[in-house]
Amino acid sequence: MNYLAAMEMELLKIDRNQISINAKDLSSILGTSGGEMDQHTMELIEKYIVECKEIMTPMGGYVLFEADGLELKEEIEIEGMRFHIGKILKRMLRSSERYALFAVTAGPEPERLSKSFMDSNQFLEGYIVDLIGSGIVDSVASQLHQHIKNHAEDHGKKTTNRYSPGYCSWDVAEQQKLFSLLPDGCCGITLTESSLMSPIKSVSGIIGIGTSVKYEDFTCEICPMKNCLFRKTLT
DSSP states (O other), rough: OOOOSSSSSSSSOOGGGOOOOGGGGTTTTOOOOOOOOHHHHHHHHHHHHHHHHOOOOOOEEEEOOOOOOOSSSSSEEEEEEEOOOOOOHHHHHHHHHOEEEEEEEOOOOHHHHHHHHHHOOOHHHHHHHHHHHHHHHHHHHHHHHHHHHHHHHHTTTTTEEOOOSTTTTTOOOHHHHHHHTTTTTTTGOEEOSSEESSSSEEEEEEEEEEESSSOSSSSSSTTTTTTTTOOOOOO
């Protein structure tokens, strides 16, 4: 896509070989310490990483929009639609010249596999597959983010981190607005009335692009949402 061309959906060609899930990275989530897991659990993780990567149908895409320059402290405006993103995200996006609105998904297959295990009372297997599905979609989002970053750098621009509804006081209900600016059925993702995505293992959000924007790995140290599910442990 030409940098000057906006409001056209750019579908990302996902490199399935670049979707990486490290079994040891799941250890802290599974409650083990020191990165150690019993052999049975490790074997299950390794087994279902392979299976989930075989059955997944990852997709991702984004649309570029001109940044608004809106002076309000907690809002941005895209195509006449205002998003109340809060003070922190407004600050992170303040120097943006463009916004990339994106959506990515691992597809419905990991979700279905996890549910089948849960329905059969195989809770460990179901939980492991659920975690792997989350890892897949995060890896797809990182791949899309890198694509946008490379594209921006080719034109002398930089990118911010990616921010999603539900993150850092941005109301998840505004996902409805975000999807209204993406093509219908974008990447096979639909929204429920409560603004949750289906397939569940999907992520949407915004990335700022500009000459003076800064990339922040995460902003948990300044975010007031102590119980946020996106929150990372600070050391």
